[in-house]
Amino acid sequence: MPTTIDGMAVVTGGWHTRRSARRLADAAGRAALQECGGGAPEVDLLVNAGLYHDRNMGEPALAPLIQEDIGANPSDPYPGGAGTFSFDVANGSAGVLSALQVVDGFVRAGTVATALIVASDADPGHGLAPGFPFSPAGGALVCRRRDGPGGVGRARWCNRPDGGDSFRTTVGMRSGRNVLVVDRVPGYADRLTDASSVAVAAVMEDEELAAGDVDVVLVSPGLPELVTGLAARTGIAADRFVAAAEGLHTVAPIAVFDAARRRNRIAPGTTVLLVAGGAGVTAGAVVYRA
């Protein structure tokens, strides 16, 4: 049984949340569950695809803290109670796509019925990321197991390893402090375009889709050159593309989905092509049938 996306939410940072990826993910998770009439106790699996943690925390994963905050079965297990399993997936601005694929594996294997994917970007605070370049935002997807066709298809990926030359985020000593630094160089968009177009071609071949069969292409990160390049290489009409807002990072694949939905670009039966790329360089593509 395939995975369908039943709920979705994107939140932006306010004074209370702009320096806390955890609080942004909490707010997005709660809003997404509320939107589809769900509650935290139904969440069997919680996957966080955000990279930036408050104070650059490395352990535990952020997902258990979010699980506790939103009240998704946080207590000791009781006999017969399945509880909630939480962990983080990291794949830069393509992490949500990896998380969707991981969730689909759990759903199709019958291991879980409801999963919550969250991602958020925020300055870790305490002066630990001078010049942090991304806008504070959080996003969440509620994924459920559903009978019938449609839902999340098989993802295809393309890696073009460059050792992080074009994009990297590190935490290391600078001027006597351990700080987070994001380095991006010109040319990153070209490399992403190359990897993304290979992934898109593979998934269109798998799904036996012609360029005209794709109703909407959701592209992240929101780099204008990436959209232009993909339209040229794939032959899909430029007006079918929706790009994530610039300045969003791990949350971009959720934000672009939400933006397309709000513009009424996604209706039952719509064939959606999700494309997400990230540092490495890596890019993935998957078809979602609404």
Added chain:
Amino acid sequence: MARIAGAGRCLPDTHLPTAELMKSTRHRTGIDLERLTGIYDRRVSSGEHDSLSLATGAALDCLRSSHRRGADLDVVINCSITKYRGGLVQWLEPPTSMAVAEAVGATRAMTFDVSNACAGMLTGVFILNNWIRRGAIERGMVVSGEYISQIGRNAARHVRNVMSRELASLTLGDAGAALIVERSSADEEGITLSGFTTVADHSRLCLAWPATHEPGARMFTQSRPLQKAAIRSTPQLLGEALDEAGLKIGDIDHVIPHQTSARAIRKGMAEVTASLGGEPAHPAVRTVEQFGNTASTTHTVALVEEIQAGRIRAGDRVALVALASGIVIGVVLFVADEGLVAGHAHHD
């Protein structure tokens, strides 16, 4: 069905005996760490290894022992807590998995990282098992490199007495580990089941973040509450997993728990025995005394140790039991087959 087709590890050559580490503490602590934990030694990188090189070394060992090639892998998932490259620089992106895949020639593999504290590798096995069972992939690798002993070096400057929340940091050692999970034939049992839960009420009992003004990281653990919570929840989860598999604890040949301390493992197993009314065929595997707590790699480091020593043999039923910050409790039940064991036969 899926099977564990290969296991590999990479241990640094340098030994750091507990006595030597405790001599390096800034304060006169009066702590007999070896008596408290049973740990008398650990392997540490003296600069020649970082997280990436340990992971890559283990991945190559795993491929060699399983007679597989990097090009055979559909997926590479790195699951380490530490992601140090080029010294103590933690790389959040690109994912470490991509660098490991490139180093071992896994050119067509999909790559991403998983973070789930010390349960990371077993979480990765759970993910691969799901994909293989539904036919999405043929074969994947779960890999981790933990250059984590630097947390102990930092703790040695701060620990004052046995009540310190950085005491557990002194138990850490470095290691790389890798497992290959692949589709099995219908007549092989392979991975019987995997099951995990996160008891998030206890999510803040063990926290680690980069040190502010020192290289590397610091970790703060409330060891007793963590151990209590684990002892309360583990027997129940293990019991439910065994019920689901139609097995009893006596059907398990080897339990490999997460390696925190000899005392914690003894207490935990006593609770399992009392709760489940029996014990596994062999005493719980303990490698913590010689390798310390190597974070997400402990189960694989111990598995390879036991296979090489001839204690785990083909046909033995093994339970890998996860306990990790989060807190995460989980189990992977599998049968060690001839292919897995034979790969390490030259060490007998």
